Amino acid sequence: DARVTQTPRHKVTEMGQEVTMRCQPILGHNTVFWYRQTMMQGLELLAYFRNRAPLDDSGMPKDRFSAEMPDATLATLKIQPSEPRDSAVYFCASGLGEERPTFGSGTRLTVV
Amino acid sequence: RKEVEQDPGPFNVPEGATVAFNCTYSNSASQSFFWYRQDCRKEPKLLMSVYSSGNEDGRFTAQLNRASQYISLLIRDSKLSDSATYLCVVIHSGTYKYIFGTGTRLKVLA
Numbered sequence: 001d002a003r004v005t006q007t008p009r010h011k012v013t014e015m016g017q018e019v020t021m022r023c024q025p026i027l028g029h030n031t032v033f034w035y036r037q038t039m040m041q042g043l044e045l046l047a048y049f050r051n052r053a054p055l056d057d058s059g060m061p062k063d064r065f066s067a068e069m070p071d072a073t074l075a076t077l078k079i080q081p082s083e084p085r086d087s088a089v090y091f092c093a094s095g096l097g098e099e100r101p102t103f104g105s106g107t108r109l110t111v112v
Numbered sequence: 113r114k115e116v117e118q119d120p121g122p123f124n125v126p127e128g129a130t131v132a133f134n135c136t137y138s139n140s141a142s143q144s145f146f147w148y149r150q151d152c153r154k155e156p157k158l159l160m161s162v163y164s165s166g167n168e169d170g171r172f173t174a175q176l177n178r179a180s181q182y183i184s185l186l187i188r189d190s191k192l193s194d195s196a197t198y199l200c201v202v203i204h205s206g207t208y209k210y211i212f213g214t215g216t217r218l219k220v221l222a
Contacts, residue, residue, distance in 0.1 A: 031208050042214030043156070043199065056209060091155060093210075100146060101210060103155035 002026040004094050004104035012110045018080040021107045024073055025094030032075045033093040033101055034060075034067055043091070049075065082111045115139055116202055118213040126221050129190050133216045135200030136182045143205040145176055145183050150197045150215065159185075159198070190220045 005024040013019055025032050034046040047057035047067040057067060064083070069075045079086055087110050093101035118135045125131045137145075145162035160167065162174040162183050173186040183200055197215040204211075 033210065035212070043212035045209065045211065048208060050208060056207075095208070100158045100161070103157070105155055 002102075004092055004102055006090075006092050006104035006107050008107060009105065010108045010110075012112065013082055015083055015111055016081040017111075018078065019082045019086075019109060019111075021077045021090050021092075021109070023075040023077075023092030023094075023104060025075065025092070026096075026102060027073070029094035029096045029102075030072075031095045031097075031101070032069060033091075033095075034075070034077050035091040035093065037089045037091060037106075038087075046077070046090075082109075084111045087111050113138065114214070116200060116211050116213040118198075118200060118216045120214060120216060122217040122219050124219045124221055125190055127190060127192060129220075130186065130188050131190055131218065132184055132186045133198055133200075133218075134182050134184050135213050135216075136180075137200075137202045137211075138181065139202070139204060140181065141205045142181075142202040142211075144203040145174075146201040146203075147172075147174060147183075147185050148199040148201055148212070150199060152196075156199055156212075187218075190218075192220050192222060194218060195220045 007022045033048040035043045037043045046060040052069040066078045089106045091106045093103040095101035147159040148156040149159045150156040166175045171188045175184045197217045199215045200213040
């Protein structure tokens with residue numbers, strides 16, 4: 001089965017450090033989403049891309065978060081500097097056209 | 113107020129019971145609707161789409177009420193393996209913006 005690959009699976013970092021999360025969408029998929037999941041807020045859409053172009057990143061704190069797609073096989077989400085409130089599971093998902101997105105296994109981030 | 117709202121539960125039901133969840137949405141421009149299932153510490157996975165006329169997939173039935181702006185999921189003859197969190201999802205017309213509810217937790221008890 002084709003799958004969305006996210007790395008790292010787990011990340012523990014100190015407050016103030018830069019964190020980079022990576023996502024390899026399913027080959028051929030042209031829409032990529034970044035979500036953050038916490039117990040309190042549930043799944044929040046941070047940003048999404050279509051054909052590598054950012055369509056909406058209004059859910060993302062602009063001062064510290066950035067999302068990019070340097071090429072069709074890689075999406076990145078960076079946090080700089082990280083804060084304890086950023087601790088969450090970050091999911092990447094990809095889709096093609098009207099198909100429903102397929103999620104990766106997530107990156108579990110802990111900022112201490 | 114969140115755009116997509118769900119009762120967080122948990123709903124604790126015995127095996128074989130029928131259980132129903134509702135999900136309300138506030139944006140009337142919402143056009144497409146889905147239910148996802150998420151197991152503990154796993155990623156969400158598509159359960160089923162929700163069509164205007166209602167649709168069934170085995171023991172699962174999804175309904176849409178546009179006038180009242182809610183969707184529902186009915187599970188018949190619940191199994192232990194149905195224990196999970198059920199997330200409703202809406203998409204706005206003309207966009208690819210998938211908005212998730214916070215989920216409803218179901219525990220099916222032996």
